[in-house]
Amino acid sequence: MTFYNHLIEQAPAMVVAIPLLFAFATPLLFKFSAKFGKFWALLGVFATTVLMYVLAWDVLSEGGDVVNTYIFGAENTQLPLPGDNVVRISFAVDGMSAFMGLIMVTVSLAAIIYSISFVKKYTGNAKFFALMLLVLAANIGMVFTGDLFNLFVWFEVSSIALCGLTVFRSERGEAFEGAAKYLIYSTIAGLILLFSVGLLYGQYGHLNIKFLSEAIGGNAELLMVDKVALGLMMTVFALKAGAVPMHMATPDAYSEAPAPVTAIFVTASQAGLYAMFRMVFTLYGSNIHLTIDLLHAAGWIVIILGVVSMFVGVTMALVQKDIKRLMAYHAISQTGYMLLGVGVGMAVYATGGFDEFGRTAMTGGIFHIFNHAMYKGLLFLTAGAIIYKAGTRDLNKMGGLGRDMKLTALFFIIGALAISGIPPMNGFASKFLIYESVFKFNPIIGAIAMLVSLLTLASFVKVFYSAFMGPRMKEMARGEVPAPMLMGMAVLAGIILVFSMAPSLVVRSLVDPAVNALTGDGGTTSTSLTLFTGHGAWNAVVFMGAMISATIIAVMIRSFFGKKGMTPREEGKKPYLFGNPTEIDGRPIVVPGSNLYWGFTKALDRYYKPVEKFHSGIINEYVFWFVSTLVLVLLVMLAWVR
Amino acid sequence: MMERYDIHRSIPAILLALMVAATIFYAFVEVGFGEPEVDKEDSVSNRFISNSTQETGSSNFVTAVVVNYRGFDTLGEVTVLFLASAGMGAIVSALPAGDKRKRPIPPSLILTAGTRLVLPLIILFGAYVFVHGHLSPGGGFQGGVIIASGLLLYIVIFPEWKAPHKALALSESLAGLSFAGIGIIGLAVGGIFLDNVISGLGEAGMLVSAGLIPLIYIAIGIKVGAEMTGLVARMKGGDA
Structure with missing residues (x-):
């Protein structure tokens, strides 16, 4: 028992120290043997994962609002903050931090297992694994820290490490371009973040978040400094999260990075989301009477960013023909859901609407962070598997992979159903909470949220059709991907399936503590096995039962009244559908994936033309959009908020 | 390969950037950055000073x-x-192996124009660091190295630039001389070599304070800056 207490006491620091230590040692061990080095990296991420799960169990079982602090260099690491040790750097792990930490380690574990065979054919493996572990350490540092400057340090480490990983396939010029864009973007954002930290430090003379929160709340009125600092921070973290219109480096970097890197890229952008929510709720939420207008304005900014991200992301995804670019735009679009959910919670915070629907929206938004990390990580890994076998990222040039890659196809279907929010997947459970509550907040936004899900499904149908169906392309490798890659995907797919079946359990044990940690609200969304929103209810088990009975009835009806005399494979003999051996000029007949929704995109030409122009690929213009957003946010903060 | 630079397209960008800069600037002014009275009793920095040992x-x-x-x-x-x-x-x-590029690629327009733009700022910052040596972290050595790093950038971007070694040597010796000269003044006025004879001048925490210390730091800054620049220019090779 004492060992356990000691472990929990040291765990916050160890969860960052272990991956750092393993990362620094990885290049050395690769000098001995590549196998040993990979084993070492795997061991590092595994140890971190186990420790993080133990820590999260401890924090979350206490309800989430109990903060597990760790003060670096102090004689007693667990003194309450802000006390005498306020001058030191501290970690503050509450429900939200633990929740985010779980995401980081789970996706990293899957990505590193997957990488073992994925990067085999490249040189520089030692650096690859070292950088992967450093991204994990930086992400956890970002979500654990209770110190503003320390947050900036981890922000930088995460950005630079990801940039290094993005250029891993350095034989491609595009990889350099994507990484350079990401580096410029995140460096500018990092400097703006440093400005805002400097402002608060100059005003209050402290860096500890808890102390600053009380100092801001203790003022008689909101200072200009407070508003400007929040505006700068929100924009920076929205950029890190990849919200439109500051998303442009995201597709470039995501599509060029190797697949496992893209999976952890997603978690890094979620660390940005976390930081934004943490700043708004924790730094500015200690005296709600003072900051209520600020929070509501912030909420509206987040909602607008969310809605625009959702819509622009999904419509841009629909017209992509590069599989990873398409998924990158979906990542942007899904980030919109999280922003929307939590933004609604922010906009009605401390009003009657919060209990009515705001809390449900926040629960949905934060639950969606977890779901998104899992299914998006899985989808990027399946995309990597597809590219690994197909040798191309162009959807129009691949096909027929389902004949060989049955397991990958299955994982893809799980991920695609989850991202599209099809019941009974976990993506539906979180979107259900968002739909129901946002509809009550503003019916139009609720309707947009549903439309976006529909378009998401459409574009994943396109990917499935292009990659897995149709005839085999001659130039593609045969067979399934190696076992470590399948294992990496299986980890995430397994979690998705478990979460899909028991969403209310997950909400109660993981998401509610996280929401409580942010809002200090103490309520719960679900008390039984069913998720309730006030209007509707969702129970995956009941739904599955109904689905299975409906299927049985349908099969029975068919076997009693159905047309007899169908021979198997007869349907498939017609050309154009699902690729038959029919050939013209020696080429199989297929409709390229990018032509599937030609009518739709043609009809929306007037929307697509300007939006595609907006994605010019010029970094100068990207920075221009960032600065414009900064101006708008500052304008709202200074002119609208009293 | 100069492309026509379209100023009209940049005007909104410049305006927006100025707006952000102005907001941040006014926020810093409101904080009162760098003013002595800002330092609160319980601030982190004061705690460091009183408790660190x-x-x-x-x-x-x-x-x-x-x-x-x-x-x-x-x-x-x-x-x-x-x-x-x-x-x-x-x-x-x-x-890829065997890709040995012998000739350096000439720097692009962005690099050359950007260097010309930031070089004065780097030198200004270096000067700031050594002029404020008695008030804030830094001092003569750090400021001098910052200036030298700016000139290093210039040497990398404009390899054909010949470092004015004579002027560098001159400022080096002048700075050394003035350091020694300040010492002699102390000897002449106060009777002790390097005596801080005007220490009472000005108010602590302001720019004009601490007597001769800032003057000595300025001398050190110029000396270190000139020495480092000369060193870097000589390492590049060519004329020695």
């Missing part, structure tokens, strides 16, 4: 802050250095 056992504040109080941040910064080398290693180690 007792709490950390280090008699050097700066070391106590870098290695003890903010040691975890330092670990993060060290990680950034590791990242830079590992990232570079990942890129370079994956370059």
Whole structure:
């Protein structure tokens, strides 16, 4: 028992120290043997994962609002903050931090297992694994820290490490371009973040978040400094999260990075989301009477960013023909859901609407962070598997992979159903909470949220059709991907399936503590096995039962009244559908994936033309959009908020 | 390969950037950055000053802050250095073998124009660091190195530039002379070599204070800046 207490006491620091230590040692061990080095990296991420799960169990079982602090260099690491040790750097792990930490380690574990065979054919493996572990350490540092400057340090480490990983396939010029864009973007954002930290430090003379929160709340009125600092921070973290219109480096970097890197890229952008929510709720939420207008304005900014991200992301995804670019735009679009959910919670915070629907929206938004990390990580890994076998990222040039890659196809279907929010997947459970509550907040936004899900499904149908169906392309490798890659995907797919079946359990044990940690609200969304929103209810088990009975009835009806005399494979003999051996000029007949929704995109030409122009690929213009957003946010903060 | 520079397209961008700059500037003015009265009694910096020796056992504040109080941040910064080398290693180690570029690629317009733009700012910042040596972290040596790093940038971007070694040697000796001269003034006025004869001048915490210390720092700054620049220019080779 004492060992356990000691472990929990040291765990916050160890969860960052272990991956750092393993990362620094990885290049050395690769000098001995590549196998040993990979084993070492795997061991590092595994140890971190186990420790993080133990820590999260401890924090979350206490309800989430109990903060597990760790003060670096102090004689007693667990003194309450802000006390005498306020001058030191501290970690503050509450429900939200633990929740985010779980995401980081789970996706990293899957990505590193997957990488073992994925990067085999490249040189520089030692650096690859070292950088992967450093991204994990930086992400956890970002979500654990209770110190503003320390947050900036981890922000930088995460950005630079990801940039290094993005250029891993350095034989491609595009990889350099994507990484350079990401580096410029995140460096500018990092400097703006440093400005805002400097402002608060100059005003209050402290860096500890808890102390600053009380100092801001203790003022008689909101200072200009407070508003400007929040505006700068929100924009920076929205950029890190990849919200439109500051998303442009995201597709470039995501599509060029190797697949496992893209999976952890997603978690890094979620660390940005976390930081934004943490700043708004924790730094500015200690005296709600003072900051209520600020929070509501912030909420509206987040909602607008969310809605625009959702819509622009999904419509841009629909017209992509590069599989990873398409998924990158979906990542942007899904980030919109999280922003929307939590933004609604922010906009009605401390009003009657919060209990009515705001809390449900926040629960949905934060639950969606977890779901998104899992299914998006899985989808990027399946995309990597597809590219690994197909040798191309162009959807129009691949096909027929389902004949060989049955397991990958299955994982893809799980991920695609989850991202599209099809019941009974976990993506539906979180979107259900968002739909129901946002509809009550503003019916139009609720309707947009549903439309976006529909378009998401459409574009994943396109990917499935292009990659897995149709005839085999001659130039593609045969067979399934190696076992470590399948294992990496299986980890995430397994979690998705478990979460899909028991969403209310997950909400109660993981998401509610996280929401409580942010809002200090103490309520719960679900008390039984069913998720309730006030209007509707969702129970995956009941739904599955109904689905299975409906299927049985349908099969029975068919076997009693159905047309007899169908021979198997007869349907498939017609050309154009699902690729038959029919050939013209020696080429199989297929409709390229990018032509599937030609009518739709043609009809929306007037929307697509300007939006595609907006994605010019010029970094100068990207920075221009960032600065414009900064101006708008500052304008709202200074002119609208009293 | 000069492209026509379209100023009309840049005007909104410049305006927006100015708006952000103005907002941040006014926020800093409201904070009162750099003014002595801003420093609150209980601020982190004052606690460092009053408690650091007792709490950390280090008699050097700066070391106590870098290695003890903010040691975890330092670990993060060290990680950034590791990242830079590992990232570079990942890129370079994956370059196709046998691709040895002998001739350096001429710097692009952005580099040359950008260098011309930032060089005065770097030198200004270096000067700021040594002029404020008695008020804030830094001082003559650091300021001089900052100036030299700016000139190093200039040497890298404009390889054909010939460093004015004579002028550098001159300013080096003049700076050394003035340092010694200040010492002599102390000897002449106060009777002790390097005596801070005008220490009463000005108010502590203001620019004009601490007597001769800023003057000595200015001398050191110029000397170090000139020496480092000369060193870097000589390392480039060519005329010695």
